[in-house]
Amino acid sequence: VAKTSLTSPPWPDVKLPDPVEEAKYHAEVVQKVNKMIATGQYGRLFAVVHFASKQWKITGEDLIMMDNVLEAECGDRIRMEKVLLVGADDFTLIGRPLLGKDLVRVEATVIEKTESWPKINMRFWKRHNYQRKKIIVNPQTILRINTIEIFPCLS
Amino acid sequence: MVVLSASLWLRSRLTDRFWRVQEVLKHARHFRGRKNRCYKLAVRSVQRAFVKSTKARREKKRFLRALWITRIEAASLEHGLKYPAFISNLIKSQVELNRKMIADLAIYEPKTFKSLAALAQRRRQEGFLAALGDGKEPEGIFSRIVHHY
Numbered sequence: 001v002a003k004t005s006l007t008s009p010p011w012p013d014v015k016l017p018d019p020v021e022e023a024k025y026h027a028e029v030v031q032k033v034n035k036m037i038a039t040g041q042y043g044r045l046f047a048v049v050h051f052a053s054k055q056w057k058i059t060g061e062d063l064i065m066m067d068n069v070l071e072a073e074c075g076d077r078i079r080m081e082k083v084l085l086v087g088a089d090d091f092t093l094i095g096r097p098l099l100g101k102d103l104v105r106v107e108a109t110v111i112e113k114t115e116s117w118p119k120i121n122m123r124f125w126k127r128h129n130y131q132r133k134k135i136i137v138n139p140q141t142i143l144r145i146n147t148i149e150i151f152p153c154l155s
Numbered sequence: 156m157v158v159l160s161a162s163l164w165l166r167s168r169l170t171d172r173f174w175r176v177q178e179v180l181k182h183a184r185h186f187r188g189r190k191n192r193c194y195k196l197a198v199r200s201v202q203r204a205f206v207k208s209t210k211a212r213r214e215k216k217r218f219l220r221a222l223w224i225t226r227i228e229a230a231s232l233e234h235g236l237k238y239p240a241f242i243s244n245l246i247k248s249q250v251e252l253n254r255k256m257i258a259d260l261a262i263y264e265p266k267t268f269k270s271l272a273a274l275a276q277r278r279r280q281e282g283f284l285a286a287l288g289d290g291k292e293p294e295g296i297f298s299r300i301v302h303h304y
Contacts, residue, residue, distance in 0.1 A: 014280050046264070048256050055256045057263075084252055085260075085267070092267045094274070097251035119212075122205035131202065 030154050033091045038152040042088035045148045047106055050082040050098075058106070058145045070141040072110050078143065080106040086150055093150070105149045112142040223258040230261035234272035236279075244275035247282070 001007075036042065046059045052066045072078060083104045086093045093099060121134040176194050182204070183190060183197040190196040228238035245252070250271070252260075261268040 011283070014283070016280060016284065048252060048260075050251075055253050057256060057259050084250075084256075087264060087267050089266075092264075092270055094250060094271070096249040120205050121209050122202065123209070124202055124206045133205070 033093075034152045034154045036091065037150055037154075042090065042150075045086060045088050045150065047083050047087075047104065047148050048085040049080045049106055050084055051080055055084065058148070060145060060147055062145050063111070064108070064143045064145065066141045066143070067116065067138050068141070069113070069139045070110060070143075074110050074113060076110050077146070078108045078110065080108060086148070093154075100153075102153055103151060105147075105151075107146040107149075108143045109146055110141060111144050114140050114142070116140050220254060223254040226258040226261060227254060230258075230268055231272055231275075234269060234276075236272055236276060240279055241272065241275045244278040244282070245271065248274055248278045250274070 044059055046057060049056050049058055051064075052068060052070075054066075056064055058064065070078075081101055083099045083106060084095050084097060086099060086104050093103070116138040119136045119138075121136055122131065124131045179201055180192075180194065180197055182201045185191070186197070186200055190200040224238065227241065231238055231241040245257075252271075257268070257271070260271070
């Protein structure tokens with residue numbers, strides 16, 4: 001039968017690879033990455049962590065400032081558990097949505113607990129003799145990320 | 156001896172007018188023109204500046220989100236995906252990264268962003284296949300052959 005404009009659908013025909021072969025390929029890749037992690041063939045690791053209702057992209061030895069109070073004294077070591085993504089130069093581990101606690105370990109120390117600079121909140125309506133001025137000072141906490149470690153327990 | 160009210164010749168005069176004026180002028184020192192020196196003009200400018208900064212703090216969140224979305228769109232177009240396809244397929248694959256993170260990854264970790272784009276593309280194709288079904292044409296109604304036995 002001759003090919004017309006309506007023989008095949010207008011969207012491109014996409015064939016997914018064979019599931020059995022794909023499973024084999026996936027297992028191979030997972031084993032390779034496991035070996036790389038076990039032998040330690042990665043440089044600097046970065047992680048995306050959900051902390052204080054915000055997501056941060058962190059590496060070792062960097063500082064984080066939260067705009068609220070943390071109930072931990074200065075000098076306490078903290079382990080951040082909600083890790084969304086860990087990556088190195090050659091591989092990334094993407095969590096759906098979180099990575100396991102036995103896979104990643106992110107350690108941080110509380111360095112400083114201060115207050116923010118005085119922010120001024122002002123409301124003003126013209127011709128109505130209405131103005132209100134409020135000075136807001138937020139407590140802040142500064143953390144230093146000590147280490148990000150990964151363990152070879154992929155499956 | 157206790158005196159309940161002050162005498163008429165006792166006046167109280169303002170002594171710290173200078174410091175009250177300086178409190179306002181210190182916020183106006185980086186302004187342009189006479190409003191960085193003259194109190195009467197500075198009061199108005201400083202009030203407007205405070206009100207604008209309060210309102211801007213609320214708009215900054217909207218503005219930054221639009222910026223992140225533009226950046227993610229540009230980065231995903233480099234990998235052949237449009238922004239709505241990219242974001243919707245990432246969310247359907249249960250990846251809960253927010254736009255700020257994805258924009259930062261697109262800038263500083265291009266390989267990771269490429270893998271995210273590949274993930275979204277694969278999920279998109281699986282979604283299309285699941286929606287299309289068998290690939291057979293639906294049987295017609297008028298072209299059906301009726302058997303009278």
